[in-house]
Amino acid sequence: MQLKTILRYTFFFICFIVCRQVTQAQNQPVGKYQIKGIIADSLDKKPVEFVTVNLLDVSTTKSAGATYTNDKGFFELGLNKKGDYKLELILVGYHPKTISVTIDDQAPVINIPLIVLTSNVQQLADVVVVGTRQLVEQKSGMLVYHAERDVTNLGGTAADVLRKTPVLKVDADGNVSMRGSSNLKILINGKYSGQMARSPADALNMIPADMIKSVEVITSPSSRYDAEGAAGVINIITKKGTDSLNGALEIVASNWEQAFNPRLAFSKGKWNVNFFAHAHRLQQKRETNLLRSSFTDNGEPYQLQQQAFMNNVMPHGMSEISVDYQADSSTLISLSATGWLGNWPSDRRQNNTTLQSGAVVQQFEQQTITNNAANQGYFLSLGYSKKFRRVGQELFVIALYEDNLKDDFDYDTWHRNTEGVILYREQNNNHMRSKESTLQIDYTHPISKDGKNQLEIGAKAILRDVSSDYTTLASADNQPSVLVPVSSRTNVFDYGQDIFAGYVQTKFNLPNKWFLQVGVRLEETLIEGRFKTQFQPFKNNFRNFVPSATLTKTLNEANSFNLRYTQRISRPSIIDLNPNIDARDSRNLESGNPDLRPEASHQVELSHTLSTEAGFFFNTSLYGKQTNNSIENIIQVNSEGVSLSTKQNLASNHQYGVNLSTSFSLTKGIVLESNARLGYMDFKSQALNIERKGWGGGINVNTTFKLRNNYTLQAFGDYDSQAVTLQGHETDWFYYSFALKKEWPKSKITAGLSTVNPFSNTMSRSRVIVASGFTSDNVTRYYNRAVKLTLVWKFGGQGKQVNRKSASNDDLKSSSER
Template sequence: MKMTKILLAITIVLTSLLSPAFAQFPVTGGAAKPKALPGTAGDQTPKGNSKITGTVTDSASSKAIEFVSIALYNKASGQAVDGTVADEKGKFALTKIVAGDYKVLVSFIGYGNKTLDNIKLDKGQELDLGVISLASNTKTLNEVTVTGQAALIEEKVDRLVYNAEKDIAAKGGDATDILRKVPLLTVDLDGNVSLRGSQNIRVLINNKPSTIIANSVADALKQIPADQIKSVEVITSPSAKYDAEGSGGIINIITKKNSLQGLNLNIDTGVGNRGSMLSLNGGYRKGKAGFTIGGFGRGIYNTVTKTALEQTSTVENITTITRQTGDGSSHGLFGNYNLGFDYDLAKNQSITAGVKYGVRNFNSQQDLITRLMKTGSSDVVSSRNVDAKNLSGTVDVNLDYLHTFKPQQEWSMSTLYSRNDLTNDFDADLLNGGKELTSRQRNLNKSINQEFTFQTDYQTPIKKNQLLEFGGKGIFREVTSAYSFLIAEPTGDFRPERDQPAGDLTYHQNIAAGYTSYTYTTKKRYTIKGGLRYEHTFIDASTNEGTVGVGNYGVLVPSVNASKTFKGTTVKLAYNRRIQRPGLQQLNPNFNSANPQNITIGNPELRPELTNNFELGLSKNIKKTFVNATFFGRVTNNAISQVRQPSDTLAGAIVTTFENIGKQHAYGTNLFANVAATSKINVGIFANVFYTTLTGQTIGQNGQSQEINNNGFNVSGGIFSQATFKNGWGAQAFGFMQGNQVQLQGNQGGFGFYTLGVKKEFNNKKGSVGLAAENFLSKRYNIHTELTSIQFNQVNDVYLYNRGFRLTFTYKIGKMTMDAPKKKAKSVNNDDVKSDGSGGQQSGGGAPAGGGSAPR
């Protein structure tokens, strides 16, 4: 069968690299096969009519071992004569062998080699070696070193993969620390992720969505431990199999899994000047059933921020100059816990179930001193001490089923229930110039985001070079948000503020979707993948003031991806249309005035935005260097944009909300190169350059809407290097620089980030100790932002004190044996909600990825 042949080829490639038994079986053209072996069609040695057979099993479990390598040697000369690979039942056969004296070497990754000597084969004899038992040998795994470009960066037909498990400086960090190092992405110092200048991306975890992602990507990433991330996949041109959401692309974070038999427990801990962590992850697998359990906790502290703001605004011919300074700090606890189960119902059927719980307790404190200078009035100096709480608890429960009929033909059903309870409150003490308490304010905002998803998919091959996929999906989502603004005297109870009444938002969003996709590959290595997806969205939204006028809508999303490989160069062309629905923070009408000079309020009447994406990608391996260049264009109309204007009631305040008024056009290139300087040293460099044009509207001096424009270049880039040395030592360095970012009403200043880490492994790689440092050469970093408008000008400086050091320790407990992995049930993947309140601001760029053909 085709799939079996592919697996056999992969196995031979690995064994040829790792086992001396196959040192004489060269690998060519990415597929492994014996080259001109005696007794084969590629060699002139006479063929015989004898045969050797046998079966290979695990010495502990007596189960068959799939795809074991069998090498036949001439006993006198020691030369390899023939070779083969056992099938899925552990059986093998060597045929057409000339009579003589031989020895057989049996080997497989994770097991000790076994040699059978003194094999005398007569003419025409069929010799059965019987059952050959191999004993587990974990040292074989520990001594494996994988080199080459795939160790860090892999380009696949449908995505570009960054293998994060190679990151030795990640211990003690979270997913944000990993994503900062992915050349395809940009992560600012607040943890907001962007791809090619757009924050309109979907972030998945193991191909699954989560309600916590829908609320805030930056906060969600803090709950994922860095050392549990295996790889990060970036898909810039998703196929019809993916949800239509995410105009910028899709990021899929793959966590570490294993298919080993037995019991294991991994302990990871770290302590630093700005954070500490503890992680326990274990698994048990016996026969057809497997269980996993894990827990991760991280605390952050000593996070200091200083701000300086100067702002000029004009309302009704009265000019107000605002000068504000702030001193802030934050601390928090983040946790992530999971329990998983999988079971093989039959050889071709499996179920997977899991429960995950994430918790975030983030608290921040800021002392603000504000001076207001208004035309015709005396200066007013006031102070404001703010304590803010950002708390959440998220639970995800999934149950999935997969039935495989034959290679590439399968049917799956997936279900997911997800719920996120979010609290976003603040308390503020207002003081006069004499530092006397004059009044108090309190903002309460409780939100619940829950959804249930059912999905079914079917795929089947058509002939040998075609694949047909189709499926359907239903998402039932409910968002509720209760908000109130309270005031009080220096003493006494709080009471509602009449100018800002309490309210409730109820937002029902149901989505029905169906898709079909077709892939065709020619003999000359052309691959074309086309698909159509239709999604219809039903919305029922209301506040305490009545129904919100958001209607139902449908969208047809086409996608076309084509690739061709010739002379070592891969060329990719892609087009797709994407939809971007507003996220909870953009819909939430809560009046957030933690800083009264920068007030944010959501808009529950936002409509989705549509984006057309175009892409041309080139990649090539030049000796030890992998080079990738992508040229792209992105056109978005009806874009969700941030709109800032002076407050009518609060002097010197700027109110930010969201409207469907924008146009965003971006054109640019992403360049990336990775050099394997030696088998133990990799160096990478990347650069992202694109030109963006933004168009929107604001309120002019006459109170009428006026069009505004802004444009310019966005540039970012970086370099990274990693090296391994003798005796378990390793080192890694990374540096990144982001230039100014163009926004609709101004420019946000750039920033830099760099890390250096070393690690020492011990006790046969069961344990390790590491030391990592970040931004250690500078005391602080300044982000300088200038916003301009017809009615106001604002200059904002944020000083971040993010010098950090951390010491980490890892240890593995338990004994595991290799068990060939089986395909597990697929999972639901909701990539369909715009995250936090970014409004699609331009925030850097990323390197390219291929066309999209990954499941969901």
């Protein structure tokens, strides 16, 4: 029997075991004795659901069982031992309540007709209570940035929000990294989209900042998460409304972009519908200057000088509709559909000058490159979650399907001399389509009567199929205007990747405020690649055993320590594997590598969190990470001065560092938030004879001033120091912005005026490479001075978050460049 078949049977066997456990749990006997009751609000006498009902045995002071109320406020507990008990009733927003009951043979069933809970919200005459809500919060296993509480995110995109998020770094191109590595997974409501695998920067531009509720930064993911994502996981939570009708209309206009973002939420009875859309016209303008020195075969110095100018307009948009059906207080069915389309061209004009010894010009040419990068697709999600009678017992099932209908990347490049005569022309048309199906089952089972200690098990299957049909046409000999097919660069690449996974994880709340979480995940990956011509088909099957552990000590309400260990892997994407050569720039080629293997990393992290009721937050995190067989972008230059960039497994790296995050009020109305990072990178490659190490870091400061008459002023600055890379380094970078916001609460209208880099027309950053046989310095100037006006009109209620779960296909190493 084939391994793939065995794994599929194993996956369905795990699913059967989970369903069998759930069935047994639903049909378990309620016990010889029973306690029943109804809980209501003390003021309006309406039923209160999700009240935790904990039954304590007075003789042992231990829990004898636990449950929670349904949507009618009803609860029922069964037990097999008579005696004296206490009912503990707990729900956030209400004062706790304790009720004594006695069970004996004369009263085997205790029926409490009505129990009222009193709200702990006090109304005091002539007293104004001002609460401070933290922008950053430490939760179990993650840092949470509450973007909706940051009033200065108005008019931006998800990239602007992530720029302010702890631990993260966003570069000038919008690419996100964590602790020096871009190998991380970005999820939207726990779900991973192929848009993120294609280009995270482009995908983040499709999400308006006003749609984002919070950002979860998971530096050491547990076994419940996919093993992919060596640097960590980012989960962007979007807003969902549940009022009868609410929504917003946002209009953004600036010298570089224009956007329209409508949002609508509607609720009636058990149904909840959410819709949002995003239409965005983005313009990017930049210049690059490359100076590369190398040597010819006979040892003569050779130099390439390039000046390129790019000014592209990238129209794109997306929309999503989600429907939730709350069958009862414990059952939620969710359906969502997302569609997107856009074009991300990278047209450029470029001058290429080659010089040899004595600075003698050997060749000069003008190059024009036009590019079409059309992309469109859709994503479907169907989820089912069920809470059972026992506290902490839950089942979650989700099915996902994604179809990237079109992911084209076509270019046409013309080479001319100073007189405009055509020297060479080339066309490359790459039409790619990908399909992905996912089925995931998670089950949580309480292993203590109060539900605080839990066992989690789950299974997951991801089936991917990708096809890349690429054709290259180039100038015929002595006829530069005539294009003929290039058979060596024309092919059809079909790629399949199936992943079957299962995990087991336990959570223990130990005495003296200790918490322990231990888990292990097993993933089997089946990869198969086929080419129509030239290349041989390949298969690559591998198994990963991924452990994780977390130990937490809570000193008091304000202080806690966390020690975490996790192992992570990174699988290459099809873009990194596809051998199609991108020769838009004939002097700087890019190609995928079909022989690329996954990388593995081990990480240990120790953190301390101080969080006070006054709103002061301070998080310190020390970490160390070792990555073996790491996937690195390697640039090599041949004797003709042409470079080839490919991803290869030719290095390892060690990282050590510290992250600091804080948020607090300086005075009334002034809030300061800051994130700092300092890390040491140590790259080694025996194959390339490279060892490079050095320190790098950065700091950002976000200061908010709340003024009179509903005005808010904000100043933000982000500095990144020089960063070490395997073959060189990147120079430092500084980004800053100012914003002013005005609110009209009665009409629910908000206006914002912001500016980026107001004191200079451009910002620059250099990428320096010092490698065997060549050196290069590539300077990019970004035209990013901007003035932006944003208008938002909100209608209806404020909305509340629907508590839904979702799957997270965070298992592919994304490629930030094409």
